[in-house]
Amino acid sequence: MGLVVQKYGGSSVADAEGIKRVAKRVVEAKKNGHQVVVVVSAMGDSTDELIDLAGQVSPVAQGRELDMLLTSGERISMALLAMAIKALGHEAQSFTGSQAGVITDSVHNKARIIDVTPGRIQSSVDAGNIAIVAGFQGVSQSSKDITTLGRGGSDTTAVALAAALNAEVCEIYTDVDGVFTADPRVVKKARKIDWISFEDMLELASSGSKVLLHRCVEYARRYNIPIHVRSSFSGLKGTWVSNQPLGGQPMEQAIISGVAHDTSEAKITVVGVPDKPGEAAKIFRTIADSEVNIDMVVQNVSAASTGLTDISFTLPKSEGHKAIEALEKRRSLIGFDALRYDDQIAKISLVGAGMKTNPGVTATFFEALSNAGVNIELISTSEIRISVVTREDDVNQAVRAVHSAFGLDSESEEAVVYGGTGR
Amino acid sequence: MGLVVQKYGGSSVADAEGIKRVAKRVVEAKKNGHQVVVVVSAMGDSTDELIDLAGQVSPVAQGRELDMLLTSGERISMALLAMAIKALGHEAQSFTGSQAGVITDSVHNKARIIDVTPGRIQSSVDAGNIAIVAGFQGVSQSSKDITTLGRGGSDTTAVALAAALNAEVCEIYTDVDGVFTADPRVVKKARKIDWISFEDMLELASSGSKVLLHRCVEYARRYNIPIHVRSSFSGLKGTWVSNQPLGGQPMEQAIISGVAHDTSEAKITVVGVPDKPGEAAKIFRTIADSEVNIDMVVQNVSAASTGLTDISFTLPKSEGHKAIEALEKRRSLIGFDALRYDDQIAKISLVGAGMKTNPGVTATFFEALSNAGVNIELISTSEIRISVVTREDDVNQAVRAVHSAFGLDSESEEAVVYGGTGR
Numbered sequence: 001m002g003l004v005v006q007k008y009g010g011s012s013v014a015d016a017e018g019i020k021r022v023a024k025r026v027v028e029a030k031k032n033g034h035q036v037v038v039v040v041s042a043m044g045d046s047t048d049e050l051i052d053l054a055g056q057v058s059p060v061a062q063g064r065e066l067d068m069l070l071t072s073g074e075r076i077s078m079a080l081l082a083m084a085i086k087a088l089g090h091e092a093q094s095f096t097g098s099q100a101g102v103i104t105d106s107v108h109n110k111a112r113i114i115d116v117t118p119g120r121i122q123s124s125v126d127a128g129n130i131a132i133v134a135g136f137q138g139v140s141q142s143s144k145d146i147t148t149l150g151r152g153g154s155d156t157t158a159v160a161l162a163a164a165l166n167a168e169v170c171e172i173y174t175d176v177d178g179v180f181t182a183d184p185r186v187v188k189k190a191r192k193i194d195w196i197s198f199e200d201m202l203e204l205a206s207s208g209s210k211v212l213l214h215r216c217v218e219y220a221r222r223y224n225i226p227i228h229v230r231s232s233f234s235g236l237k238g239t240w241v242s243n244q245p246l247g248g249q250p251m252e253q254a255i256i257s258g259v260a261h262d263t264s265e266a267k268i269t270v271v272g273v274p275d276k277p278g279e280a281a282k283i284f285r286t287i288a289d290s291e292v293n294i295d296m297v298v299q300n301v302s303a304a305s306t307g308l309t310d311i312s313f314t315l316p317k318s319e320g321h322k323a324i325e326a327l328e329k330r331r332s333l334i335g336f337d338a339l340r341y342d343d344q345i346a347k348i349s350l351v352g353a354g355m356k357t358n359p360g361v362t363a364t365f366f367e368a369l370s371n372a373g374v375n376i377e378l379i380s381t382s383e384i385r386i387s388v389v390t391r392e393d394d395v396n397q398a399v400r401a402v403h404s405a406f407g408l409d410s411e412s413e414e415a416v417v418y419g420g421t422g423r
Numbered sequence: 424m425g426l427v428v429q430k431y432g433g434s435s436v437a438d439a440e441g442i443k444r445v446a447k448r449v450v451e452a453k454k455n456g457h458q459v460v461v462v463v464s465a466m467g468d469s470t471d472e473l474i475d476l477a478g479q480v481s482p483v484a485q486g487r488e489l490d491m492l493l494t495s496g497e498r499i500s501m502a503l504l505a506m507a508i509k510a511l512g513h514e515a516q517s518f519t520g521s522q523a524g525v526i527t528d529s530v531h532n533k534a535r536i537i538d539v540t541p542g543r544i545q546s547s548v549d550a551g552n553i554a555i556v557a558g559f560q561g562v563s564q565s566s567k568d569i570t571t572l573g574r575g576g577s578d579t580t581a582v583a584l585a586a587a588l589n590a591e592v593c594e595i596y597t598d599v600d601g602v603f604t605a606d607p608r609v610v611k612k613a614r615k616i617d618w619i620s621f622e623d624m625l626e627l628a629s630s631g632s633k634v635l636l637h638r639c640v641e642y643a644r645r646y647n648i649p650i651h652v653r654s655s656f657s658g659l660k661g662t663w664v665s666n667q668p669l670g671g672q673p674m675e676q677a678i679i680s681g682v683a684h685d686t687s688e689a690k691i692t693v694v695g696v697p698d699k700p701g702e703a704a705k706i707f708r709t710i711a712d713s714e715v716n717i718d719m720v721v722q723n724v725s726a727a728s729t730g731l732t733d734i735s736f737t738l739p740k741s742e743g744h745k746a747i748e749a750l751e752k753r754r755s756l757i758g759f760d761a762l763r764y765d766d767q768i769a770k771i772s773l774v775g776a777g778m779k780t781n782p783g784v785t786a787t788f789f790e791a792l793s794n795a796g797v798n799i800e801l802i803s804t805s806e807i808r809i810s811v812v813t814r815e816d817d818v819n820q821a822v823r824a825v826h827s828a829f830g831l832d833s834e835s836e837e838a839v840v841y842g843g844t845g846r
Contacts, residue, residue, distance in 0.1 A: 016479035056439035057503050058510035069502035072495035079492035087481035
């Protein structure tokens with residue numbers, strides 16, 4: 001039996017009871033003969049409370065000191081978890097990101113992991129301890145300052161440690177039973193996926209599925225670390241994310257892995273753009289200069305009579321005003337008639353490697369939407385994904401229709417536990 | 424202008440308002456041309472809350488993991504203070520004990536400082552920053568684990584940093600105006616002491632005065648670091664503790680520095696001990712083996728008729744049961760008739776280097792107690808201190824009587840602010 005890395009989010013360690021429940025689960029893995037390394041997030045809402053406090057003392061709290069502040073959260077949960085494990089008669093030691101050798105760049109609040117040197121962790125587990133590591137944090141290679149990894153940081157810590165320690169698996173414990181074929185809050189008959197490839201999971205993550213973040217899956221794929229996403233509440237087997245189904249349990253790859261949706265984006269249409277080379281470049285250079293990330297881009301066919309065309313793109317709602325402002329500023333330089341801003345949209349994506357070799361997927365997708373009376377505003381495709389933009393009001397109906405059309409509905413409604421989200 | 428170390432206790436940084444008030448005071452020192460290093464404790468009661476949490480997950484929370492847990496407290500207050508200072512337009516950086524180079528032994532929960540290597544702090548202040556350092560914590564030299572310094576640890580951190588940085592002064596900000604000639608809660612006419620020698624302060628600290636702990640004063644004396652104890656609320660000049668009055672403000676050393684009292688001790692009397700060599704040694708070896716610290720020791724004159732004597736000693740109430748148990752266990756080996764335990768006692772101490780050269784101090788002390796109708800149960804003296812044990816009920820009356828007899832009363836009642844205590 002090899003080494004296992006387990007990650008528990010904030011909702012799993014929200015209070016003393018939660019911490020004791022996690023301790024039991026950790027000890028179980030140890031008793032099963034594994035070396036165990038545990039990555040924890042801060043308790044429940046404690047991060048938000050710290051951010052509140054920061055707001056009270058300073059209007060511009062960020063950077064180095066915000067990282068110093070927030071990293072106290074994991075320090076509390078990891079020390080408590082180590083104590084709870086010791087109370088069960090097993091040896092445990094907690095380590096900060098810095099002690100665990102999580103080396104990052106110097107970009108405070110959203111640092112990237114450069115290297116992991118887990119010498120102390122390896123020694124600790126070799127000596128028979130369960131090692132507990134603070135998620136979400138590291139230490140800057142150049143300045144030796146404490147850094148945080150930003151959103152989804154704890155999952156990334158877990159996968160990075162699993163890679164550096166050559167772990168058998170990285171188990172991500174959360175408040176749902178795994179990755180589902182659609183959001184179970186929307187589709188009651190969504191099925192838990194037993195296995196999904198890294199590629200499909202990456203597409204789902206970037207299409208609105210929130211169970212795993214893109215960044216963490218990308219890291220796991222690069223180092224080929226199998227991820228097992230599962231519930232810390234139910235104890236059921238969850239979803240395996242890996243290169244190929246694990247040996248001993250052959251699984252047929254589904255044509256379609258799942259349907260994801262995302263209502264966090266807005267659409268901007270630049271109306272009346274001269275249809276000549278260089279115009280699109282001007283627009284997207286302007287957007288890039290204002291540090292806004294865009295998602296889908298569609299250029300309409302030019303109307304022959306005017307020589308003008310429209311260009312639409314989607315972007316996070318939170319960055320809408322920045323993009324509008326930037327475009328208005330360069331209006332005369334770019335040359336367009338008007339800007340239209342629309343934040344009542346939804347994106348629905350169908351993901352599955354099988355669609356490469358199965359003609360008719362696109363047709364079935366569009367037919368399902370049409371039958372449900374859902375109008376399509378934009379379309380964008382990759383090799384293993386089709387995304388459309390619709391009215392936000394239509395999203396639940398659209399997701400259910402597509403889910404049914406591809407035979408993804410389970411026979412019963414599955415039980416799912418919901419809570420807060422970790423980091 | 425040189426470098427100043429300022430230390431703020433938990434009650435000074437109990438909430439956002441407190442932190443902002445402290446930030447203003449820190450910035451003032453910086454504006455006056457000083458390099459400023461600030462040592463902070465955890466916010467208000469946050470340490471107790473963390474200890475509560477630890478108790479909820481484990482009945483035996485201590486050692487390495489308790490230190491990891493508790494050190495999150497200073498991490499929060501120091502990061503918030505740095506933010507509050509930045510909000511005032513000055514540069515600040517916070518540092519953990521480990522980052523500040525506070526190297527300790529490996530005794531968790533009550534580590535001792537072995538060395539301070541403040542390279543990062545020196546660089547930070549040389550670059551124009553205000554450096555904020557977590558009090559109460561360090562890093563073990565051998566295991567590289569996080570340690571805490573135990574009671575009064577933040578004061579000790581401040582003095583140790585002041586020594587290592589060759590500071591002009593170590594300012595200890597607290598919730599009283601300084602060191603008083605007696606506890607102002609007992610003696611309304613107690614006077615604030617403007618200057619007191621290290622030696623007298625050491626005796627006061629070990630006799631029940633709680634403003635500065637013995638350990639911190641001892642450290643300051645060894646490295647000759649002047650301490651200025653003052654209120655973070657009033658901003659008044661407080662009490663200077665140093666080798667000799669600072670130049671420019673000659674002060675005459677008082678004969679008597681102050682009257683301290685202590686009601687935290689109990690008295691044990693070992694009755695009917697054979698008056699022969701080696702008996703006392705057996706008793707105090709027994710006490711030492713049970714790791715109990717004792718304070719005063721008195722052996723009565725032996726009664727010639729029986730050849731038996733009584734031996735009394737005082738010790739912290741909290742350790743009374745341990746001592747009784749240890750003595751009972753070796754009763755036959757030691758040989759005594761009975762044990763008497765009394766926790767209704769108080770110790771009153773008169774401290775002042777002047778008493779060495781002023782005959783009559785002892786007489787005046789005893790006369791004052793006698794006139795107040797206070798009975799003396801035990802007496803112990805050092806070169807610059809006289810201590811007596813009385814009934815606990817008599818303590819306030821006794822302290823007031825002695826304070827008056829030595830002319831320590833001020834003409835008016837001074838204003839004092841009280842709050843919680845730091846660590």
